[in-house]
Amino acid sequence: MSLRSHETIPVEIGLADVEAAATRLAPWAHRTPVLTSTTLNERSGLDVYLKCENFQRVGAFKFRGAMNALLQLDEERRFHGVVTHSSGNHAQALALAGRLLGVPVTIVMPRTAPAVKMAATEGYGARIVFCEPTLAAREAAVAAEMREHHLSLIHPYNDWDVIAGQGTAALELLDQVGRLDAVIVPVGGGGLASGTAIVAKGRAPAIHVIGAEPAAADDARRSLETGSIQPSGDPRTIADGLRTSLGARTFAVISRHVDEIVTATDDELIEATRFVWERLKIVIEPSSAVVVAPLLRGGLSVPGERVGIILSGGNVDVGPFFDLLSKRH
């Protein structure tokens, strides 16, 4: 299926919208640090700047977009509340944003979602509605919630306010490091990649914008090649945050502003995750490693040495490790 009707929608936001989002988010989101690593620089032959969104609230960049979207709702919509479908970081991000602003949040989740994700989302005070684990069931459940409870949909990525919010990470990164020759950003549904590309090209068109995705979920690469949104299907990859397809809005931005898509196999993702834990001493989730793997593999063609990468999140279940640690001890 190719969604040709969506291909040519205009890009409705620009750098100024991301800058406005940054002002809006300043009291709420963390200005996350940028780290550097001698080891990573030596391995890659580049000067790499790591924007640590794993240190963001709820452990992922998703808080930026969710909060920006809620902050732009009018009073009536805030009163009725919002709904989204997600079993991942967007669910927790929206739940926390709602709690902070007093906006009721409903999350539609497949019955098969991990218990730990449900608990985390409920822990932020959101109401969970379960559905069968199919796209049709999910969309029906969201539509029913919107209709019956007058809820506003906050889409995980195909939403201009969400995209503008996600772009604030790249805005901070550029402010923090001054100048970049290239930026590498993960591509799942494309919200973070779109926001990042808008900022990079808006600030300095020469910045080479590289989207990174799992080889097993390379729908963005295929979409750019064919010129129309290619669905990702139900890909098997350890990068659980990057299994989704692009939306009409994110495809519109990415096809205009992303220069190149690179991919990494799951073996490379596991190796890169381990590299970051062992050598850089920070916890990232395998989805984040998609921007590190190309640096370890080498052969990236970038127009200069200063490369920013956005580490999207750090939510990974470390329970099994600590079970082992307790037992062995």
Add this chain to the structure above:
Amino acid sequence: MSLRSHETIPVEIGLADVEAAATRLAPWAHRTPVLTSTTLNERSGLDVYLKCENFQRVGAFKFRGAMNALLQLDEERRFHGVVTHSSGNHAQALALAGRLLGVPVTIVMPRTAPAVKMAATEGYGARIVFCEPTLAAREAAVAAEMREHHLSLIHPYNDWDVIAGQGTAALELLDQVGRLDAVIVPVGGGGLASGTAIVAKGRAPAIHVIGAEPAAADDARRSLETGSIQPSGDPRTIADGLRTSLGARTFAVISRHVDEIVTATDDELIEATRFVWERLKIVIEPSSAVVVAPLLRGGLSVPGERVGIILSGGNVDVGPFFDLLSKRH
């Protein structure tokens, strides 16, 4: 056994020595970042500043002391080389410092040391000499190396140059955060605690200096209570970096400049390590968690809200976690 003859040795270094060490180390050691965490602040009711020595070269503060000691050796001693006994972070730190300066490094290690530690130390180009896993065998092996190969001993902690080097972490921390009401530092052999205490009291005598150690290896607490060095014996604790007893020099500093010793059980150490991994998204070793556990437990009596903690290192074997991850995938 109490080492009364050592109790009254003078403290031969002060703030100026640590400041000189900082200048000496500037081209070599990382100026590690200070992180903050809303979650940790909420849990502890304090403003906590985390000095991330897990991001230091070799993944631990130990590089500071080892490098400072090597940089102060004269040409002849550098030519012959140095020796130490360690199966932990000091071994790797000295090995790297030696490689950077072209100084031959010999490490005496018990035959029972983990293969991964041996490999890491050899990876930095050090020569390893094995001994039986007893104190007597270790001391005999070191003495033999010193005699036969004219090697200089770089003790892991009972050495003024090493102590001055370790103090540079606290110096940076104070420069980075401006002012602190208290600082919490792990106590193993006491090198980091001594350097930190010299800096804190040298800069602002009102800073409350808290040493933290495992409940199962509370030799520093007992040493301060009895007024003489109490050996730690062969304690069973997951905090493998904190099993050693104080030396004469570190006891001299700690008994003068450390205001209080707090302890944490191994269960608390595992819980605190997990908290830091899961919520703060950084990798620390269980020994580092000894400064976090008292904050999670609460009840700390500190004269103000601004508390600095020194996260000493992040060297922990994550292999079993990634074996699980690969298998489950």
